[in-house]
Amino acid sequence: xxxxxxxxxxxxxxxxxxxxxxxxxxxxxxxxxxxxxxxxxxxxxxxxxxxxxxxxxxxxxxxxxxxxxxxxxxxxxx
Amino acid sequence: xxxxxxxxxxxxxxxxxxxxxxxxxxxxxxxxxxxxxxxxxxxxxxxxxxxxxxxxxxxxxxxxxxxxxxxxxxxxxxxxxxxxxxxxxxxxxxxxxxxxxxxxxxxxxxxxxxxxxxxxxxxxxxxxxxxxxxxxxxxxxxxxxxxxxxxxxxxxxxxxxxxxxxxxxxxxxxxxxxxxxxxxxxxxxxxxxxxxxxxxxxxxxxxxxxxxxxxxxxxxxxxxxxxxxxxxxxx
Numbered sequence: 001x002x003x004x005x006x007x008x009x010x011x012x013x014x015x016x017x018x019x020x021x022x023x024x025x026x027x028x029x030x031x032x033x034x035x036x037x038x039x040x041x042x043x044x045x046x047x048x049x050x051x052x053x054x055x056x057x058x059x060x061x062x063x064x065x066x067x068x069x070x071x072x073x074x075x076x077x078x
Numbered sequence: 079x080x081x082x083x084x085x086x087x088x089x090x091x092x093x094x095x096x097x098x099x100x101x102x103x104x105x106x107x108x109x110x111x112x113x114x115x116x117x118x119x120x121x122x123x124x125x126x127x128x129x130x131x132x133x134x135x136x137x138x139x140x141x142x143x144x145x146x147x148x149x150x151x152x153x154x155x156x157x158x159x160x161x162x163x164x165x166x167x168x169x170x171x172x173x174x175x176x177x178x179x180x181x182x183x184x185x186x187x188x189x190x191x192x193x194x195x196x197x198x199x200x201x202x203x204x205x206x207x208x209x210x211x212x213x214x215x216x217x218x219x220x221x222x223x224x225x226x227x228x229x230x231x232x233x234x235x236x237x238x239x240x241x242x243x244x245x246x247x248x249x250x251x252x253x254x255x256x257x258x259x260x261x262x263x264x265x266x267x268x269x270x271x272x273x274x275x276x277x278x279x280x281x282x283x284x285x286x287x288x289x290x291x292x293x294x295x296x297x298x299x300x301x302x303x304x305x306x307x308x309x310x311x312x313x
Contacts, residue, residue, distance in 0.1 A: 007235065011308050013262040014242065015297075016290035018305075023287070024268075025280040032184035032192050057290075058283060060199070060268045067195045071141050072188050 021053035027061045035069045039076060103181040110186035117177060131173065134187060135166040138194025146202050153205060161205065165197035172197070203267040212274050213264045214256040216246075238302050245296040254289035261286055 022030070030048050037044035045052045055062045106114070116127035139162040147158065172193050180189055246255055260266040261282070268286075272279045297304045 008307060008309060010263075011242075011304065014246075014258070014290070015294050015304070015308065016262075016287065018294075018308075021287070023280050024283045028192065028196065030183075032188040036184045036188055057287075058268070060203070060279070064192070064195055064199055067142055067145060067199070068188070068192050070145070071138060071191055071195070 016057040017053040019053040020050050021057055022048075022050040023054070024058060024061055027051055027054045027058070028064075031061075031065060031068060035065065035072055038069065039073050104183060106182040107185060110180075110182060113186045114177065114180070117174070128170070128174070131190065132166055132170050134190055135169045135173070135194040136162065138191040139163075139165040139169070139198040142195050142198035143202065146199075150202065150206060157205075161201050162198060165201050166194060169193040169197040200269045203269045204273060207267065207270040212260060212266050212271060214260050216259055216263055235307070238297070238304055238307065241297060241300050241302055242293065245293050249292055249296050250289050254285055254292070257282055257285045258289040258293075262290075 030051055034044045034048050034051050037047055055065050113127065113131075116123055117131065118124075119127065142165075143158045143162045147153075150158070153161075169190075173190055180186060183189075246258065250258065257271070260271050261268055268279050268282055272282050275282070294304075
């Protein structure tokens with residue numbers, strides 16, 4: 001099938017994740033636990049259902065997840 | 079994933095955006111316990127703990143500022159330092175006000191960091207959009223166009239886009255349409271839109287989510303296999 005990244009990206013933004021997701025407030029509540037589970041190699045998605053889907057659908061929460069993971073992961077690596 | 083699977087289970091509409099993930103309370107690690115003890119103390123012990131907490135938050139806000147610096151060429155070093163300091167000050171208030179909410183689901187420092195990162199990120203997104211008009215109507219549909227499609231795919235894509243455009247214009251409520259267009263089409267950060275519309279991020283995301291579900295349902299009812307275009311097919 002022909003490559004169509006632009007359309008796929010735009011549709012993804014418009015239609016959001018297919019899977020059930022939590023909202024921004026719940027995402028913030030759970031983010032610290034989720035990141036620590038991820039960094040410990042545990043199954044964070046099983047422990048906190050709906051958070052990964054929210055990160056896929058919400059750019060702001062995704063950025064904050066990336067920052068927290070980078071900050072905490074960087075400190076653990078020291 | 080097939081289009082039919084996209085229909086949400088019954089619990090979904092009840093819990094999304096006001097989600098019902100059970101809170102976790104765990105025994106505190108010694109470091110987290112010491113933080114709470116000192117922050118709940120009085121006098122010099124508390125003052126010293128608050129100062130350490132502020133320093134911890136500064137680490138988070140400076141980290142966020144540094145990560146976003148390449149996207150903020152118009153802000154000078156002093157401006158960025160000010161943002162980091164203001165964000166740490168505001169985050170300090172939030173952390174102290176919510177100390178009883180900390181249940182030990184993570185280390186205390188990780189819990190604290192997220193407040194600093196959030197405050198800095200929100201301030202920087204708003205600074206980046208300061209003085210800019212927030213577009214609430216579609217600026218263009220042209221970014222949908224893709225090159226080098228086979229004729230059959232091109233027809234399929236045209237039908238999908240026409241159906242989608244019609245749904246955005248006629249199926250969504252005016253508020254849902256403005257929020258979807260601003261956030262998902264025009265790339266307005268959700269914090270910026272929340273500030274302009276005098277609402278909250280959570281409320282806006284709920285509106286965006288409801289609009290997205292309406293669009294998905296409309297496409298499904300139209301018999302369009304949009305999951306193939308999204309890469310959601312079952313393999």
